[in-house]
Amino acid sequence: MAQVTCVVCEGQVTLPEGAMEGEILLCADCGTELELVSLDPLTVEEAPQVQEDWGE
């Protein structure tokens, strides 16, 4: 199972099966939401904060 390093706390975050670019991952160590911005090479960034008009 592929893993990526959290950009905030350097904890290891496991990618779910079939992970796609744009997907949000949660770092279990520090709780940061990470956006998977590239699968090759595996790269994550801090996900944008929720905006006022986000949702359904």
Place this chain on the structure above:
Amino acid sequence: MLRILFTRLRQEEKLLVEAARRLDIEVSLEDVKDRVWGGSAPEEDVFLCRCIGHGQNLALARHLEGRGRRVVNPAAVMELCGDKLATTAALEAASIPQPAYRLALSEEGALAAVEEIGYPAVLKPVTGSWGRLLAKVNDREAAEAVVEHKSHLGAHHQIFYVQQYIEKSGSDVRAFIVGGEPICAIRRESGHWITNTARGGKACAQPVEGELDAVLRRVHRAIGGDFLAVDLFGTDGGWLVNEVNDGAEFRNSIAPTGVDIPAAVVRHCAGLGRLRSR
């Protein structure tokens, strides 16, 4: 081709693309955050706009429709659903039952509106989702505090939408409409007065029949659209329509209902012609 556009990939977008592939519908899942719009696209493409920001989703829909492309949901439907007051006005014009409400444009007006509605009352931002910034006020002191706080939150919050609080015995209903057909519904239960499943509300199946089916069809006639999620309260006097969502999240509604909601959506999209009116 069915082009599913997103800015933040949720479970829903993954389920939609998986359903399309399962049904052998030509599909493309596209992160559009950093894209420049204005180029060409094949006329037969259908765009399923799933951007998480309502304003961005609407902007994209308007642009694509201006180019003659078919967008799900149409921009006009996004506009109605993205503004609770616009939704309310459309429902009211169609004589569809909904909780009593008042509109006010000042702090003084908002307090008078709450007093008219009676306690408890619910103050809602006219835009927003996931139950964000909803406030149930149980007395005058709470109303004064919430209204004062809202007065510091910017222009959107100077439109005061005050709604009657509906006692719902801990549950309310969310129903899904695809292509004008009510396809399934869940009953949401929560110990909290906000029952949104995005905030931990639990879901179980709610049969769509009789009066509920009829109300949902009336909602679709009033709002239009390809894919809607309608929130309703069941009361002794019948169903009241609370909200209508144009960018529905449905991950928690598939298992309880046994209905493949993403498959219904992509099948509908695949059958759309270009620029059919709502």
